[in-house]
Amino acid sequence: MPATITALSHYLPPNVVPNSYFSRYLDTNDEWIQSRTGIKERRIAQSGANSDLIIPAALKAIENRGIDKQEIDCVIVSTVTPDHMFPSTAAIVQHKLGIKKAWGFDISAACSGFLFALTTACKLVEGGAAKRVLLCGSDKMSSIMNFNDRGHAILFGDGAGVCIIEKSDDDSGIQDQILNIDGVGGKHLIQVSGGSFQPSSKETVEGVGHYIHQEGQPVFKAAVKGMADVSKEIMDKNNLSSDDIAWLVPHQANKRIIDATGKRMGLSEDKVMVNIDKYGNTTAGTIPICLSEWHLDGRLKKGDKIVLSSFGAGFTWGAILMEWSI
C-alpha cells in the first residue's frame, strides 16, 4: 500500500500584520502589494522559535489521528528557519512533545521543503524504516526578514503545518512525484551569512548577510516556468486531464505564479487552493497549511486527486500527485 497523510493540522501565530503596517514606514502601499503579490496580510510571531509554531499544530494533528504521541517513531521538520544550526529542530520538537522512542532529522529545501520532506517520509514508511512519521513544514520567516527591505519584507509570514504519514488502508495516498534541484539559482535567493561560507561576525551582523537576499524578477520568472512546467509534466506522465484533478495545492509565493500554474494545467480558479491573501509566503508551511484548512472545512474530500506544486530557493521545484485518503 502507498504511504499517505492520515491526519493533519496547522498553526498560525495570532498577530495579524496588514499591508498598511509596511506603508507606514516604507515606500510601498496596499494597492501595489495586493496587485503584484495577492497578499493582504500575514501572521508574524511576536515571540518564540520555529518549534513553538510546530508544537500546537503537532499536538492537534496527533489528537485528530486519535493516537498516543508515543506511537510516532520518526520526526521530520522541513524548514529554512531552524531554532538553531544544530541540533535539528526535529530533535527539539521530539523533546518538547515528550516522544520517547523515535528518530528524525531536518530537511532544507526552502519553499519546496514540504514536497521533498513528504516524499522522504512516504518512502521511509513504504520501505519500513518508519511506521508513523510526524512531518512538519514550518518557518518563522520573520526571523530572517529585513523589515526595511520592501523587496521581500512584504512577501513572507510565519506558520506551521503538521501531518502524520502512515501506510494507507487502500490504494489512496502518494501516487507519483517529480522533484528537481538546480544550484544555478542559488545567488538569486540566499541567506549569505551565518554558515561555513561566511560565519557570523561583528561585520556580518552589522551588514545584511543574515537576512533573506532576493532578486525578485529572476526568481519570479524561474518560478512561473518551473511550477507550471512540472505541474503539467506530472499530469501528462499520469495521463490526467484537468477534469481528473480536484485541487491544485500550490506553494503560496505570489498569486501571479499560482494563477500561471493553474492556467497551464487547464484548471478553473475554483480548483486552486489560495490563502496567500491571509498568510503571505510561509515557505515550508504553505502547502500543509492549505491542505489542513481545506481538509478541516470539508472542501478537500476522500478520493480527491490533488497535485501539490512548489518552487523555491536552490532552485528547488517539484510536483506530487496524491489521492486524498481521509
Ligand SMILES: CC(C)(COP(=O)(O)OP(=O)(O)OC[C@H]1O[C@@H](n2cnc3c(N)ncnc32)[C@H](O)[C@@H]1OP(=O)(O)O)[C@@H](O)C(=O)NCCC(=O)NCCS
Ligand atoms: C518580489 C516581487 C513581488 C516583485 O514584483 P515584480 O513585479 O517582479 O517587481 P519588480 O521587482 O520588477 O519591481 C518593479 C518595481 O517595483 C518596485 N518595488 C519592489 N518592491 C516593492 C514594494 N514592496 N512596493 C512598491 N514598489 C516595489 C521595484 O523597486 C521596481 O521599481 P523600479 O521600476 O522603479 O525599479 C516578484 O518579483 C516576486 O514575487 N518574485 C518571486 C518571489 C518569490 O516567489 N520568492 C519566494 C521563493 S518561491
